[in-house]
Amino acid sequence: MRNPVYYEDVSPGHGTLQPRSWTAGSDARRLDLSGEWDFRLSPTARPDDEAFTEDGFDPAAAPGWRSVRVPGHWVLQGHGEPAYTNTRYPFPVDPPRVPDENPTGDHRHVFDLPADWPGDGEVVLRFEGVESCARVWLNGRVLGDFQGSRLPHEFAVGGLLRPHGNVLAVRVHQWSAGSYLEDQDMWWLPGIFREVTLQHRPEGALDDFWVHAGYDHTDGSGLLRVDCPQRARLTVPELGVDLASGEDLRLPVEPWTAETPRLYDAVLSTGSEAVSLRIGFRTVTVEDGVLRVNGGRVLFRGVNRHEFHPETGRTVDAETMRRDLVLMKRHNINAVRTSHYPPHPAFLDLCDELGLWVIDECDLETHGFTHVDWRGNPVDDERWTPALVDRARRMVERDKNHPSIVVWSLGNECGSGKGLGEMARWIRDRDPSRPLHYENDPDYPDSDLHSMMYARQSKVDEIGRAGATRKPFILCEYAHAMGNGPGGLTEYQRLFEKYEHCQGGFVWEWTDHGLPRRTADGRDFFAYGGDFGEPVHDGNFVCDGLVFPDRTPSPGLVEYKKVVEPVRITGDGTARTVRVRNLHDFADLSALALEWSYEVEGEPLGGGRLPLPHVPAGGHADLELPAPPRTDVAGEAQWTVRAVLAGDTAWAPEGHCVAWAQLPAVPAAPTTAPASGAQVAPRRDGSSLTLGPASFDAVTGALTRLGAVPVEGLRLDVWRAPTDNDEGAPWKPGSGPGTAWRRLGLHRMRHRVDAVECDDAGLTVRTRVAPAASDLALRAVYRWTATDELLRLDVSVDPEGTWEVPLPRLGVRLALPGAYDRVRWFGGGPGEAYPDTRAASLVGRWEESVDGLQTPYVRPQENGARADVRWARLTDAAGGGLRVAAGTAYFWLTARRWTSEHLDAAAHTTDLVPDDRVYVNLDHGQHGIGSASCGPGVLQRHKLMVSTARFGFTFSAVAGDEG
Template identity: 35%
Template sequence: MLREMKRWENIHLTGINRLPAHTDFYRYQNIEEALQFNKEKSNGYTLLDGVWKFLFLEAPEFSPLGFEKKDFPVDAFDEITVPGCWQLQGYGKMHYTDVLYPFPINPPFVPQENPTGIYFRELEIDDLTDLFILKFNGVDSAFDLYINGQHAGFSKVSRLPSEFDITPFVKKGKNRITVRVYQFSDGTYLEDQDMWWLSGIFRSVELFKINRNTLQDVYVETLPDEHYHDFTLKLAGAFFTDHVKKIKANLLYQEEMVDSFFIDVQAGGFEAEQVIKNPHLWNAEEPHLYKLVLEYELADGGKEVVPLRIGFRAVEIIDNEICVNGKRVFFNGVNRHDAHPKTGRTVTYTDMLQDVLLMKQHNINAVRTAHYPNNDAFYDLCDLYGLYVIDEADLECHGLENTGNYNWLSDHEGWEKQYVDRAVRMVKRDRNHPSVMMWSLGNESGAGRNFTSMYHAIKDIDSTRLVHYEGDRVAAYSDVYTTMYTRLSALEEIGLDAEGKKPHILCEYGHAMGNGPGGLTEYQEMMRKYPRLQGGFIWEWCDHGIESVNENGEIFYLYGGDYGDFPTNGNFCIDGLVFPDKTPSPGLLEYKKVIEPIVTEEVDLQELKIKVKNRYDFRNLVGVLVNIVVKSFDIVIEETDMKLPAIGPQEEWEIVLPINLEKAILYENVRIYLSYHEPEDRLHAQKGHMITKESFLLSSTIVEKTVKRISDGGNYTTIEISDKPTVLTLENNIFKLEFSKVYGTLKSFVVEGEEVISKGPEVTLWRAAIDNDMYKKDEWIHKYFLKQAKEQVDTLTYRVSEEYVNIEITKYLSTVNQAWGFALVYQYRITKDGALNLHVKGSKVIRGKEIPEMLPRIGLTMHLNKEYSDVTWYGRGESESYQDSKRSQEIGLYRNTVEGMHTDYVYPQENGSRSDTSFIALAKGEDAYLVNFKKEYDFTVHDYDTTALEEAKHRGNIKKSPYNVLTIDYKQSGLGSNSCGEEQLPPYRAAVEDFHIQFELRKINKADLIEESKYFVAR
């Protein structure tokens, strides 16, 4: 017996009674109202969002008899908010997977346990003269619509709108809308994107009461002449009936009339062309928009006005390069999901606007709607604020990759209709948006004939844009050659292989999971090096954490597995440049700097010459405000402003800085800080917004740290030594220092009666693993046992002089069952004024063939007095930095607290490093301990230890320690992107290598910090 073919399992059925897809527009009574573009004030518009009655079922078959009837009793049912995802309103189960389908693969069939939600709403209608169009902007994954007991329609494709003419089913007075939504359908096999499985009516529901003779669709093209000077404005469209015979078209720019012309309508359809002389052109940097207002008369004598925002721009491949208006462009992009920590896939206009503003403010110029069409309002925002868009079809069947037949559906002719439907509906909705550069056929779905059909279907509708699909390895049905997470060496090969080849973009790279990504500078340099490489898109924009509150009222975020969901990909959904609440991560700050549109290079600072490069594709830098600050540590020597001259796109200019060099060189360690600011308000940022920054060191002012002997005026007594079998004690009237002779470690350091160090220093090779360590972590822990690295004491000797005592401890550092390690020499010097100087030398020992290619770090860690919690350092800041992710953090003098040095990643991991540091000071009031480095090192300081960080799985769960943990790194491995991308590059890897670390710790008055940092007391 064959299984019954259910509507939601019928691959030959894409919809019932669903209206043809069309562009988004709204109708108004007059031009004044139309130009406000407020859809809620448009003719006959009603928003049906709000509270609906709701019945949740285990499967559709459990639907009560007659549920669709107008008089079916619903008062006792629950209430649910529309739009919204039912899992986040207490129904069904939360489940996150990256690749896997959450059920057995048996297309087109889905499990009998198919969670179903039935929504009910009353609708009041007082006049039946017009048409009533009901629009669902997003329903996951398929649904049936009933009006007053009659079946009014069926649709699938979760993230595209579905419209129904419900006029035949409504009557005057109260009407019942019933919507039965199925979590799983045959369409689910094509919607296996990397995200939470969330269901329901998750986008707005709208009702349009429209005239029976009104406009049904309108399509706009802008075609350039050969010089991109004049453009032909092409319009085509159709009305519901053939009543309208003429349209008046008005073209406005900034409220000024540019042109006005009439269009003839024949048999309900129209086509027209009008040459527009020298229009302002649209691009992401200068998003000039025009308003095209269409006027026509209706049968009842009334007038209707339809406004459109349009941009004059052309997207082409010229000489194998992607061009906008004839100019090559470069994409500094990001992939974006709909994500909100409380409402999941349901996002508001305000949420989308926040995303767009943050992207623009961080120099991002492009977005890929991964992996589905977004709400239509998002494209309006991209048009208005200026973002290039890759508009991606709601199509991904990633789980099939694990079956060994990745092309199962994509090369199956029975599914062709489903594939083409998803492409055509997307294009027909979004084709009036100038921001859309490319149509994407989907993501991670193998290859096959159905993509060829999609490509041709799109080109038949819109030949003015490019088509993209990363899974097309030979670019047969893709106008660009696209790869993802391509390693640098392979990317260079693509760049070199350019002759006659299609342009290349990285549709995903730089996996922004947890602490990272690193290595973005190298990617940017590589992509800028070869003309064929035209940029890329970071994965991804936002962490998909779900907000929760702990017993202390603190917000933290849940991820896969926290709901008992299995199988799951855990915190793989926490991979964004912004945290769930849209707070920028250190990764976003770094990306902003790496993709800076204004690059500053030193030419000759002794003559104050710099070079400014304009990396914008269209914008001239004329008038950009440059703030110049000349500083020596915390002393501002001079501050001034200047405006940039006219520097055209892709041009560079040498500039002499207007500062007093003779005055500057009188100071020490002088740095020149440049920051570039918007000279006027822009849509995305206020006047003064910082575009980018750079700093330079005046090399002639560098001061080398010098040795300073102990002052004879100090009241210091002779150092007394107590040498017992297990403990060596050094003591005078200033300090007391204890060493364990058994373990060869410093046990305690007390200064003026207060313990400063309670443990350490000791060499550490371990860090709390970051997400980008995920493929190395197991080997580090279970093969090389790096967490178990221990020091074994060999010798401990000391030598006494009048002003100090030298202690030398030799050790061997290795770990379980390893034939490699380090021969260590600890050289302590304690002076009679209480200054502790330590020089640790490590020599690699290799007596076998099995050694780790990379170590997490080589550093010294120690426990310090927790009361000294105010931190000052001279190095990179203010935010964290690592050796492969530090360009955004300038060297300078910074202050924070130990608690403030923590970066609160959703999934706790190594964080808070400050790179290229000369000294740090930990203070309590006016007392401070200066940790002065012999050379520049990286450091972290936290109020918890590594074990506590590893045990905590969420924010707020890190157990605090009774001490502060300071780690000074000879080298900490970089961040890389290897949770899904490039490993840490060789220059940024710690290895089994020789090393040395030298620093000095002594008590000072905080006010004397800068002066004290310039010398060591001894050595």
């Protein structure tokens, strides 16, 4: 057996300094070493080839040397390929050993010191993040090696530096013993992906510091103390504070919360170094089974966040970080779990500033050991304990001064073991002011929270009804946002609001991790697992975010915003009464204004503002709406009431909508079939039948034309391209209904016409719709009646046999020429909705192109339905086309340039090639969405169970701009 090498060492590394606080605000000199570095990629670890570390080495004259950007990942810069796995290690499980095939990147950077670089004190070389193991040389001298990819490491280098020609050499191995601790459901992306800096440490500089800033909610006082090894003074000008380190001070302050992120500018100085800080006063406790901040219960409206940028991977710039947090705040998200490692510290600075609760999670996950029954799991092997504790220590010491961090997390999905207990003991000894979180051990010996993943709504209800436990309950992951979804958010949120110790959850996750690629003919798409030739991968399971890779909000994010809105507006539109409930944990509603509008048939007729009295957190106010601005316009009417920002904030401008509700004022008049006196009889003309404005095939009864508009293939449709949630969890076949749908053959239904019957009142077409190899069927009868201008369709559906699965959809599908690509409708919008994702569907008049109706999920699937449609028009550029109105019930509208079958067959968006038709679905029912891609399926009330159904539509031709 070969001698152990450093990259297979279970220790955290050698030669590094003790961890310390993040000091971005220091006035000590720094030199950023970012830029183009010389680079060589080797297929193996090359432990004996160290010539590149020496002064005389010339990369330009050596074979295989290129360049890469630092910070960055070499596999995203043309050197090798990325790979994605969810839980499986992409190498043999033989801890701590790794394969000889171990891609290794040698990095070399030559730099000069600035002419005015200080000559006193010490200098440290700091790496913010390197995946997964690095050995470092400076000017030919080995400094040491380290593991722990998402954590900082420093070396003392003052005695090695020279004014000119410093040679920094870093060997980075993709695989190491540390890789066994970093199986975190993401792309494997090796490289120096965070900044590398030189930092001057003058004599008497701050080795470390900890600003303790508690808050006593009983008297409104702050409790201030700063601990550091050196003598230092803390000044807070706004508070008139000048405090020596080690001293305690109590004084009146405004507290920090995620809703009111009050920060005080401060400076901590030793005389030789001054560090600018922002202090937030707050205290976190667990009392009687409830997590409290500043004495108040907290409800997490949270999201899990990996670091990801589609072009640079886990190298995320400050602009993208801020954009992420602004999007979160604008969508009513108030909490982030840093899955599954500490983020770049600048992200935590932004959380302090903008206001989000943070669960800071350690760089630890050993999920791949579940595939070998947890044999060899490092968290239960004492040889690994020093590395585990080192990771916990580096997280806590770096991040301890952030008020936004209210919980430390030991890591994710590591099973159970004594190493976790050692981590917990160290953290509790170091920082008793924050509770600990860990989910994956059901006995929770090391967690102050009762944490679960993907529990059903019924389980949350059971935990809630059981009464307060000794630990607060959260869902650290729930509502898997993969593809179209997640569904069932509303039911979760009502349970969180109902039970005090059920304190919310964190949707999985924030971002789709799609990587940009281009087809041979120049069309762009986002790639996922398997698109880079990986022999082991987990497909598009890496695309499960609330925003698309380019940060476009998905319908799931819009839905989440509505479900978790911190203001609940209810009332009676007929009685003109409104109740405004403040669901904030701390803030009153003084930052908001209340606006109303009055709409008839979707058209606004007037609006204004309502006076909003003082409403404290947890309180409510009852208000009265004004008289309708007009009563001379007939039709369905409703009030829309919005809570909007009354002024600009750091994350949104004045007028940004925080919450809304629609209150019906005048119900819609029921739609009936054309009056008997106005009905016309069908007329046969050779192979055609004419009925009012429509033409039919006399043999098949198929509608062929409505006015001037050709119509093709109108018939019953039950199929949709299964969503990721329909398909279920990849490791649990059949967990979603998609498998049963395909097994039954719902994607290849056959249609048989049994009768075409004419009478004086209309046309009846009797059909049987059934899958092959089964005696199950749907008897569908189409009854057509008409006036000279209107065509009425009534559909009756009666099942044959015992159906044990729900239907994907139930309605009719038809095709129009491709020119009819402009859609206007009165109903739910502007975005898509399904039975359990419709909270954000706002009733109004909307207009969009057929292309604009599509939701471009990274893996194509069912999308784009609009709910509660009263009527819709599909027209060409001249405004002519077809109008369809609801019968006795509103319908779901979908329009595409491809069929559901083509959508189902596509693996990427570039596989969707439009043809010369627009395919329109008018659905009586849709199956819900659920979260079965990694969680519970569709709730029973949102399933489209097979039963007798009756529904209908009225069609008419439009020649111009008609309403």
